[in-house]
Amino acid sequence: MNLWTIIPVKLLHQTKSRLAAVLSPDERAELTLRLLERTLGLLQTVPLITATAVITQDPVVAEMATSIGCRCLAEPMGSGLNGAVTAGLALATANRATHCLVLPSDLPFLASDELEKLVRLAETAVPQPTLFLCSDQQQQGTNGMILPTDQEFQFWYGRNSFYHHQQEAARRGLVCQAVPLASFAFDLDTEQDYTRYTKKRSLLLC
DSSP, X not given: OOEEEEEEEOOGGGTTGGGXXXXXXXXXXHHHHHHHHHHHHHHTTOTTEEEEEEEESOHHHHHXXXXXXXXXXXXXXXXXXXXXXXXXXXXXXXXXXSEEEEOOXXXXXXXXXXXXXXXXXXXXXXXXXXXXXXXXXXXXXXXXXXXXXXXXXXXXXXXXXXXXXXXXXXXXXXXXXXXXXXXXXXXXXXXXXXXXXXXXXXXXXX
């Protein structure tokens, strides 16, 4: 298995807009970079991951990604999240990736053992092409996905993407396996999420 990870990252000044009431633009940018750096570090601990590509228009994000050995691709103008992931998939496929792991950058408690568990599931999948999905806590968003690169697939990131990706798999004749992994489920979007994040982070640093 030749597995590439795809991580789309918006322009830093556009990230975490729902936290505007509790964090300044500079603080939100710093938070995004901190979470991204942590995620990229974890990915480097999983031997089965061949390469990681960060899809972004932000020069600071691109500089960080390339400084630690990641590939970087400029997000196509006006493409949005789905277009960014599609561009990342095309890059990976052009470099002979057999599978892609799509991750957001804002999973603050992503654990290396669960990351490796998901990757190993894909490695040992049945011969029939299989889509692996990890949802958020509400089972609405898609916080992790592994898909084969030799299958046509349309991404549906946005509202209820977990459901739409399952439906897309059915349309394409892919086996779809939902993988419940706790460290994938918590993402950092709302003020309530941020409060939980800061409390748990404080405990971990004690």
